Amino acid sequence: MTKVGMLKSLIRLIRPSQWIKNLFVFAPVLFGGALLDTRALLAGLVAFLAFCFAASSIYCFNDIHDVADDRRHPEKCQRPIASGAISVAQAYGVMAVMIALGVAVTFLLPLIGPMAPTDGLAIDMPTVPEWGGVSATLFVVVFYWLLNLAYCVKLKQYAIIDVCIVAFGFVLRMLAGGGAAGIELSHWIVLMAFLITLFMGFAKRRDDVLQMEQTGEAPRKNTVRYNATFMDQALTITASVTLVCYIMYTVSPEVMDRFQTNKLYLTSIFVLVGLLRYMQVAVVDKRSGNPTKVVLRDRFIQLDVVAWIVTFILIIYVG
Missing domain, CATH: 1.20.120 (Four Helix Bundle (Hemerythrin (Met), subunit A))
Known part of the structure; x- marks a missing residue:
């Protein structure tokens, strides 16, 4: 396979088109009345990138875990791993890089500086050291990653529970955005x-x-x-x-x-x-x-x- 072909397969593997879901991390900034606060927007951007990388890591794992079923599916057989364009070993490597980037990007938050207190939907908003910054965002991202690993392996087999976990993932996105900007939802x-x-x-x-x-x-x-x-x-x-x-x-x-x-x-x-x-x-x-x-x-x-x-x-x- 050519380098261009490999690059296209890698892009398909991490599914950047799905990153639109992670725009939910900006909801606390919008509803919190901090849309004009540059620092809050930058903090939201950091949380957005962290979730994009973490989600791509999960997409890799999902395709690895479901490769046998995907090969029998009329459409999913064209996915990079199922089609053989990307090997399982390469997919694990991409998965590791994605989650590492997701964790690493949260450490950019201290460079932004402290957030200005806002009202909006913030109720008795605590100080940033209590809720916000690297610790809150990192915790939510890692929890999201672990929950979705469990989802891919087992939990998605249970009706109703599967949909609830997907929906809860969007709540976690918002919590990450609020944590990064120091806004309690x-x-x-x-x-x-x-x-x-x-x-x-x-x-x-x-x-x-x-x-x-x-x-x-x-x-x-x-x-x-x-x-x-x-x-x-x-x-x-x-x-x-x-x-x-x-x-x-x-x-x-x-x-x-x-x-x-x-x-x-x-x-x-x-x-x-x-x-x-x-x-x-x-x-x-x-x-x-x-x-x-x-x-x-x-x-x-x-x-x-x-x-x-x-x-x-x-x-x-x-x-």
């Missing part, structure tokens, strides 16, 4: 992060169920523990609870007091529209198997997210 933002990603996780599993019904073969070992009726009910429940949780957040006295506005409820419109559009993609279009592709390719969802972010920023930063 409120219960609202943690709940919303878990619920919205749980919703997307069930939508992805619904696509697996449809594939199983069409081919007679389960894409995952736990797919047999799901069916279309259950998935539709799960989507409805999680979407409803997510919307209610967000509305409760926008009208809660503590949030209105901290942002000095009672207009955040207006952003609920975009959350409702976004949830409905995603359900349309899952139930009507039947193409929710890859949440990353849905977000990157669906212009409706992209415009809705941008509108929500812009409206939110205008309300809390401009007034």
Whole structure:
């Protein structure tokens, strides 16, 4: 294989297209009212890179662990390890380098300097030495890595638990971002992060169920523990609870007091529209198997997210 071919295979192995998920680490900066704080943004960037490297390490391990199954799969057989483009030994090497980079990058945080105290969603925010900096971010990244190793080896075989672990991974991303910037998250933002990603996780599993019904073969070992009726009910429940949780957040006295506005409820419109559009993609279009592709390719969802972010920023930063 040529050097160019090897490089392309390595890039496919670490899946940089999936790094968009790690943008969740910037949520504490946005919701914490620190979007104009350069140091907080730099701290978020460090946490983002740490999670990108840690996640790529997990992707390597997942492909190593599932190589036998991937070789029998009509699409996954094209993955670098399954196709033979990358050897198992090389994949282990890349995996080690990725997690080493993920750990090492957290030690850049002291170079940024102490964070300025912020309000926003921070509730009784402790000092940075108590919660923040290298220790907090490193702990979350390592815990995420170990949890996902367990997920790849065993936990992903259990229905419901598998989706919950994936959703919890996004909560960990936000905790890492908050830890890096010295912002402690409120219960609202943690709940919303878990619920919205749980919703997307069930939508992805619904696509697996449809594939199983069409081919007679389960894409995952736990797919047999799901069916279309259950998935539709799960989507409805999680979407409803997510919307209610967000509305409760926008009208809660503590949030209105901290942002000095009672207009955040207006952003609920975009959350409702976004949830409905995603359900349309899952139930009507039947193409929710890859949440990353849905977000990157669906212009409706992209415009809705941008509108929500812009409206939110205008309300809390401009007034």
